[in-house]
Amino acid sequence: MPAPASAHEDLLRDLCRTPARISPKYFYDQRGCELFEAITGLPEYYPTRTEMGLLEQWGADIARSVGPCRSLIELGAGNCEKVRWLLPALQPQCFVGVDIAGDFVLEAVQRLAQDFPGLQVRAVAADICAPVTLPEDIASQGRLVFYPGSSIGNFDPGHAMVLLRQMHALAGEGGGLLIGIDLPKDRRVLEAAYDDAAGVTAAFNRNALRHVNRCIGSDFDPAQWAHVAFFNPAQSRIEMHLQACEPLRVQWSGGGRQFAQGERIHTENSYKYPLPLFMQMLSQAGFTACTTWTDERDWFAVIHARA
Numbered sequence: 001m002p003a004p005a006s007a008h009e010d011l012l013r014d015l016c017r018t019p020a021r022i023s024p025k026y027f028y029d030q031r032g033c034e035l036f037e038a039i040t041g042l043p044e045y046y047p048t049r050t051e052m053g054l055l056e057q058w059g060a061d062i063a064r065s066v067g068p069c070r071s072l073i074e075l076g077a078g079n080c081e082k083v084r085w086l087l088p089a090l091q092p093q094c095f096v097g098v099d100i101a102g103d104f105v106l107e108a109v110q111r112l113a114q115d116f117p118g119l120q121v122r123a124v125a126a127d128i129c130a131p132v133t134l135p136e137d138i139a140s141q142g143r144l145v146f147y148p149g150s151s152i153g154n155f156d157p158g159h160a161m162v163l164l165r166q167m168h169a170l171a172g173e174g175g176g177l178l179i180g181i182d183l184p185k186d187r188r189v190l191e192a193a194y195d196d197a198a199g200v201t202a203a204f205n206r207n208a209l210r211h212v213n214r215c216i217g218s219d220f221d222p223a224q225w226a227h228v229a230f231f232n233p234a235q236s237r238i239e240m241h242l243q244a245c246e247p248l249r250v251q252w253s254g255g256g257r258q259f260a261q262g263e264r265i266h267t268e269n270s271y272k273y274p275l276p277l278f279m280q281m282l283s284q285a286g287f288t289a290c291t292t293w294t295d296e297r298d299w300f301a302v303i304h305a306r307a
C-alpha cells in the first residue's frame, strides 16, 4: 500500500534529517504486526503480560469505576486481544477497533464478533495522530476510549498532551479514558524488554526498512543495519535505532542519501512516565477523577479517567 502523499513527504523529510528518523508507525505492516504479536509473548517483554493480568484481575473493579458503557473505542487496537479481558465486565453494546493497520484490525474485530455474540463491532483504519472520525452510528453518550499497551509512550510529552486532549474530545461529556502506561524501573529490565535474546525486537526494528522500501521505492537492505536499544535516563525513555554496519548509499524514487558507518536512524522512543507526572498530564488534558490499578512490582499502571 503506497503511503498517502503527505505521509510520503513526512517520511522523505525524516530520512533526510541528521540524524535520520523513521516514525514508529512504519513498524506496523502485516509482518510488523505479526512480529509485535511475537514480542508480546517474549519472556523479557513484560508490559503486555502485566497489563493483561491487571485487566483480568481488576475487570469488575474497572467496570464499577467506568459505570454504564455503550461503546468501547480502542485506539491502536491491533489484534484486539486485550479487550477480551474487559468485554465480559464492561458489557458494551458496541466495540470500535481503530488501527493504522486496517486489514489486520478488521480481521481481529470479526473474530471478536464471533466470540462475543450480540456485540456490534466496527473497524476504523486510521492513524490516531490525527483526530479520529468514528462511524456515524456510534452514540456520543457512554463512550469509553481504551488506549492500552503504553503506546502513548511512543510520543514525546508535548505530542502526548495533544493526543490526550484529542482522546478527551473523543470520549465526550460523561465519557472516559482507560489507559495503560509503562512505569520507570530498573534499566536492565527495560533494556532486556527492547533487546530480547531471541532477536525478535531486532527483526521488528529492521522490518520497518522493508515497509519503508514499499512506501517510497527505496532500497534499504535490512541486513546492513544493526538493532540498537537503550534507556535514556535524562528523558526517561527507551530509544530504538538502526545503525549502519558499513558506509551505505540508499536510493529512492527522486532521491537518496549516504549513511556513514555507525550512523543511526532513530526509529522509536518509548517514554516511561512516573505515575504522578502522568496523572498531571491527564488533568492538564481536561480529565478528572482517576482510579489507578498497578501490579505488585509497580511496573505498569492502568488508569481510568473521567472526561
Ligand code: AVJ
Residues within 6 Å of the ligand: 039, 047, 149, 150, 151, 153, 154, 193, 194, 201, 268, 269, 270
Ligand atoms: C506498542 C509502543 C507500546 O513501546 O513497548 C515493543 C512497541 N517497540 N518493542 C513499546 C515496541 C519495541 C511498544 N508499543
